[in-house]
Amino acid sequence: MAAEIRHAASAQALIVSDLALSFGGNFVLKDVNVCFEPGQITGLIGPNGAGKTSFFNCLTGLYSPQRGSILFGDTRVDRWLPMQRAAVGFSRSFQHVALSAELTIVENVMVGLDTHSRAGWSEAFLPLPKGSTERNRNRSRAMEALEHLAIAETADFFPAALPPGVLRLAEIARAMVGSPHVLLLDEPAAGLNSVETRDLAVGLRKLRSKDLVLVVVEHDMDLIMDVCDTIHVLSAGRLLVSGSPAHVRTHPEVVRVYLGDDGE
Template sequence: MSVGSKIAVAAALPLVVEDLALAFGGNKVLQGIALQLRPGEITGLIGPNGAGKTSFFNCLTGLYAPQQGRMRLGDIRLDGIAPTGRAALGFSRSFQHVALCPELSVVENVMIGLDRQSAAGWLDAFLPLARGRQERARNRELALAALARLGIAQFADEAPANLPPGVLRLAEIARAIAGEPRVLLLDEPAAGLNSVETRDLSTALMRLRSPQLVMVVVEHDMDLIMEVCDTIHVLNVGRLLASGNPAQIRANREVVRVYLGDDDE
């Protein structure tokens, strides 16, 4: 059984954050954040610029070490686990700016996301060893499956320079899901997309919803967030302002005042 298959059949694990605090010097970036991110849901994380959303993602992936609080995946304490260790536990993320290698095809870019699961060493890259050939064939198969899940398998052998932003964004997400992660963190996936591309992204995200996957989306496009998310958490100046389903967030007066705005004004 492949590593991806082992993760897929593992018990679904919630990602739990308790009393998280992060500061840089005297600047308090996150204060007392406590929430549970549940598998099987798409969770939205919204708030004004500077609210602490990306810093929160960086704490989850181990790039930042919070000064206070605890994080755990199920019963697994994440304190002290480096980003590589968290990736091995099934954490994967995308970034606001698409970063595909222009010299590689789309499917080869997606295969990069499987490097942490690869057993072949540098020697396999230079010599025609059977293990290296088999692993590359397997990784290509997994990468093609990820592209197919997002509806862009027809672009597998294209160069990134030949493709529109919407396809490139989906290719980056395919790279993030190729290894069947347990936790998928998407940082502003709709950035730079037009309305048609955003609609395709919305369809793709809902297709990715899985009982085994914790999926969290940071996004400023409120139409997308309200359409795809089951639960939404709102950050403001580093604090958790509100949590609820889309209808509850729309009806929250404080969220409307601070972030969503009033359509009647």
């Protein structure tokens, strides 16, 4: 079933309608309507407390909205568990790099293929034919993901030996290695210097694909304006403005919010 849906979901939009989320009677998201198109890099921005991470958590199934719907193509997924969404092609990264210190970079990326693996853990790590074959195949796919982001030379290093920019790209490689249809990146430039952010921008452009819905939450406005095709702005849980970088950059409501005159 999941495989059939995953195959059919290729090149489908992610459509959010009238989404509302509250905690203890306090609204975090209020009637958000947005369509994320495949083939684009879409930015989601807003001041602290705007509801960006809560919105991401609704998309991935960590939070259950009280109202509204989330459709992937024609399939409604807003009541699905995170694992169900992952099985049909949803993948995400988190604000803080979460690579395992005990695994090499390529092994960390291979973790992104767990939901695609048929061998059990014992077969994967013991010298048994089935596990060995699958492990070799997964390593090959992980290496392709690292090569795509131009960090293949780090494959056999441990995370502690590498700078933050490389670790961020490795985490994105792990999110991408399973060929997702929806990729959600939560503040990928957090903690990076200007050179690392520039390398990240190059890596993000390489991810643009006609079959991929790619959404980036980010505070680095220069990065967002540089790589995104479309930008959506949240403020106090509401969708404030949507449009091209040029439109959003000069919109008076966006300027007002980012100058701190929003009354939050």
